[in-house]
Amino acid sequence: MAALILFNKPFRVLSQFSDREPGNPESPALEPRQTLANFLRAPGFRVAGRLDHDSEGLLLLTDDGHLQQHIANPRHKLWKTYWVQVEGVADDATIARLENGIKLKDGPTLPARVRPIPEPAGLWPRDPPVRQRLTVPDSWLEISIREGRNRQVRRMTAAVNLPTLRLIRYRIGDWNLEGLEPGQHRRLTVHSPERKPAPLRGKPPVRSRRKQP
Incomplete structure (x- = not known):
């Protein structure tokens, strides 16, 4: 044990x-x-x-x-699941790109699980709060990966023009x-x-x- x-x-x-x-x-x-x-x-x-x-x-x-x-x-x-607040809104084509693998400087990522979600219920406020632009909407994604590259999720969303504003790891394995x-x-x-x-x-x-x- x-x-x-x-x-x-x-x-x-x-x-x-x-x-x-x-x-x-x-x-x-x-x-x-x-x-x-x-x-x-x-x-x-x-x-x-x-x-x-x-x-x-x-x-x-x-x-x-x-x-x-x-x-x-x-x-x-082991699958690792993240709640990701991004600047912008992902369409179906963008989600497909994230799921199929993104070409990063250190090589392509493995296939991921990605879906849009509402802001998680009961989520604690961040201190300091996330800076948001009035002219650009933000949205939430649930992203699950099986790799552990440095700042991987942030680099994946940046590659599809959805900069990460807030990143919360919700699950690892079970x-x-x-x-x-x-x-x-x-x-x-x-x-x-x-x-x-x-x-x-x-x-x-x-x-x-x-x-x-």
Whole structure:
């Protein structure tokens, strides 16, 4: 069994327990930012799949290394679902482009699941609020992907001329945000994924054939 923490990460909170300058683990950042340590104590837990500083929503932490890899590694193909507020309104052709794969600088994306949705019911206000233009409408999309590229959803919507205004991760695999306000967390006990034996490397040893006396 493994311990799992479901955390609703607020806007502009780092997905780590300390704020350090990039590339220098001994030096604090010039302007300290909020981290996970501002909201929970979880010694021995590690983040399984990061969430950007300017994104909100579901962040998973576990004390089991195998479960962490199972959640974070794209080869396990866990679907991650996002609520995305975009500038503009997606038509059917735009949704089809997002679903079929977008060509990004680091290669085409895998097929996604995309559908327009109303603003999610009971959604908490963001602090600070999203800046909106009076002359340009905004809308919401639900986007599910199986990859974990850097800022992938934002780059996908930008590629179809729908800049992301707000990004909330609602679900990872079977886990979701239900019942969690920003900054709140819930602890679960789950089964650790079955460990598969490591493949043999090289040729197996040759057994000598001894003649029977």
